[in-house]
Amino acid sequence: MSHVGVPRGTVRKRRSLALLTAGVLTIPALAGCSSDSEETSRGVPQDIAPAARDRVADGSTVNWAVDAMPTTLNAFQADADSATTRITGALLPTLFPMDATGQPKLNPDYLESAKIIEREPKQVVLYKLNQQAVWSDGREIGAPDFVAQWRALSGKDSAFWTARNSGYERIQKIERGADDLQVRVTFAKPYADWRSLFSPLYPKEVTGSPDTFNDGARTTLKNTAGPFQLKSVSKAKGTVTLTRNPRWWGDKAKLDTLVFRAVAPKDRTKALADGTVHVTDVDSTTANRIALALRDGNNGGQPLAHGPGADLTPAAALRSWALANGSDEEQAEIARAAREKTRKAVAAYGAEQKALRNYAVRKSLEPAYTQLALNGESGPLADDRVRRAVARALDRQELAETVLKPLGLPAKPLGSHLALAGQPGYKDGSGALGDQNTEEAQALLADAGWTRGGAAEKPKDTKAGSEAEKKDEREDGEKKGTDKAEDKDEKKTDRTESDTDAEKKTEDKEEKKSDQAATGSDDSAASRAEGLYIVGQDNKPGARPAQGLDASSVLSPSRTAAVQSLALLRQASAVSGDTSAADTAAKVTAQDKQSGGAPGAYAPMGTAAPAPASVNGPLGKDGKTLTLRFVLPSGPGSQSLRGVGERIATMLEKIGIGTEITKVPDESYFKDHIASGDYDLALYSWPATAYPATDGRPIYAKPEPATDGSLLVEQNYTRVGTDHIDQLFDQAVAELDEKAARELMKQADARIWAAAGSIPLFQRPQLVAVDKKLANVGAFGFAAPRYQDIGFTDRQAAGSPADRKK
DSSP states (O other), X not given: OOBXXXXXXXXTTTTTSOBOBOSSOOOOSOOOSOOSSOOOOOOOOOBSOOOOGGGSOSOOEEEEEEXXXXXXXXXXXXXXXXXXXXXXXXXXXXXXXXXXXXXXXXXXXXXXXXXXXXOSSSOEEEEEEOTTOBOTTSOBOOHHHHHHHHHHHSSSOTTSOOSOOTTGGGEEEEEEOSSTTEEEEEESSOOTTGGGTTSSOOOHHHHTSHHIIIIIHHHOOSSOOSSEEEEEEETTTTEEEEEEOTTOOSSOOSOSEEEEEEOOXXXXXXXXXXXXXXXXXXXXXXXXXXXXXXXXTTSTTOOOSSSTTTTOOHHHHHHHHHHHTSSOHHHHHHHHHHHHHHHHHHHHHHHHHHHHTTEEEEEEEEEEEEEEEEOOSSSGGGSHHHHHHHHHHOOHHHHHHHHHGGGTOOOOOOOOSSOOTTSTTOOOOGGGTOOOOHHHHHHHHHHTTOBTTGGGSOOTTOOTTOHHHHHHHHHHHHHHHHHHHHHHHHHHHHHHSOOOHHHHHHHHHHHHXXXXXXXXXXXXXXXXXXXXXXXXXXXXXXXXXXXXXXXXXXXXXXXXXXXXXHHHHHHHHHHHTOSHXXXXXXXXXXXXXXXXXXXXXXXXXXXXOOOOHHHHOSOEETTEEOEEEEEEEOSGGGHHHHHHHHHHHHHHHTTTOEEXXXXXXXXXXXXXXXXXXXXXEEEEEEEOOSOHHHHSHHHHOOOEEOTTSOEEOTTOTTOOOOHHHHHHHHHHHTOOOHHHHHHHHHHHHHHHHHHTSEEEEEEEEEEEEEETTEESOSBOTTSOOOGGGOEESSGGGTTTTTTSOO
């Protein structure tokens, strides 16, 4: 899929930058809390039209669309993007690429083996390299390359401009083993995610000095070690061209040439139709057009029932013809021009549809998930009760179905921040927060002080007798005088008018219009808007049962919310296996346990009771309404993302939370709003990782205050974190027992759910348009592409259709 703001991580920056979704942000009920054992989950398989290598023709060129030209070919720099990842994957060694289940798998093209050979007193990993593995200049891949990369990324030399140094700072030394094909790495501190290191591996000519690391590898890579080598980079043409590596020792690449071509998401339908690309991520709109093209291929040449002019009715067509052939020359000229414009548009659309029949849409779930981020730095969301209320208001199943179901993909909400369905260690931890529940969400808000009348209240620090109050009193007096005069006039009118049924209906309608036009500053109007009723007269609008949980949750919300908070701690404890929360949760007072409302919870006769949120509007406190700023991208490819945002806004409105949707340009969405914290609510995505203890920590680490008073957030753009979460990450990253490390990650995930700063919604769809004759390419899911296996199954298809036009 295309991405807004380019913050897609590379191999080592896999989760250091967020994926901002565009297009189509372009599986049964939520599992909830499960047992301590690993939850069985099945991911969606990849869709790449697999074919044995002997069925794939040798030769030909494939054009593969990327969002933009890469700003750097150094995957460890801050501005590396998805194009960098794609290109370096075909050029450089990846020692442990992810397989179809999202696990790191040893790559035999580079390694014979790699394992921990010592745990005490220090962790030691021994790499045995493939004896055929060489750089494109003929030099063997060996210990000097490992040493140079470690020194560049360890963080000890600030002259190297690196995005992150996770894992490398734990290395104590690297040395040659028994021979040149062995590399021995000793760690100063245990490191569970050691397989994440040295991928991609750069030659020492790049990582050996700050100059070559910082600048030399940005635009070219002279020395590579993949199935392809870099031939040229053309900014003018927007292409990066790769050719077969003649020194490649593995399976020979089926393609002669692989061209990565910069094509903006909005231009991809045309690029496919023109034949300038073979492979491209697409949004649901383009995917639907391809599906229609394939369907219409068998319609016997009948006119298309979609596209320009398809909605023209017979009557409109006849009128257009009549105007074009009428006696009014001016009108006829206008009509003929409009008809000619429509004719050309229909012809162009038809030609594009015919060309799109050459493609298939291959689909899976992308190794990334979309989340609702809640900025907890300041404002209402700094209160964890408000964040939890937002989370409990969301119907995540509905949101998942909105995006995935129309695409024919399994629609199930994601249950973890640290693993995706199908990955080892995945467990649904959402039970630590709880399922969607409107009543409990409202109780949490009430406990936080947000009430129906709160928007009209004066701030608590307002002094009695202030000028503002005196002014209000004068205005109220004047208004009362006016109201009395109007009442007298109304009484006189009532005496003179007839009292017919028709007149009563007219007056009723006028009263309703008047009620709707009244503002919240008028007490009587506000009471009408809130569904005023007298206690004991339950048949009035906005009435609720006087007994039971609903009544107590409105009249004595503090006790209910307190019980919820304790229950939340119990749930987190049950999910994580931590007993400290359970001890806290056990301390429930006798008042918490007793039935009925708290003392003094019942309103006196004549008190107005709150009406449903749909009647009353947003909640308020201290004279301010509860309104959250929801920032969304405005680009043409972000329709699906905005649709999800609008559904979330509707869900929040039901519990009394207003949202102010702000649409901003795609290019500034991440940098100027998400990263800077200029939002309350936002939607963006994180890519999957096989190393959650390493890659997840900076995303969920507790922000620390800087000397200038600002917050150091790393990649935790929600600004929500706890010491306990940090401790669990620290324990997991040093735990060399894989099973124990996964259990620690499940505990951390439960705590992240309970903090309610990030709410996972669904795994992103992956839609890839591919030439129908291409094999071993498409929607890869978790797995890394095997570039050497990609090619055409039909020898005559080599170079078609993308070579038809240039």
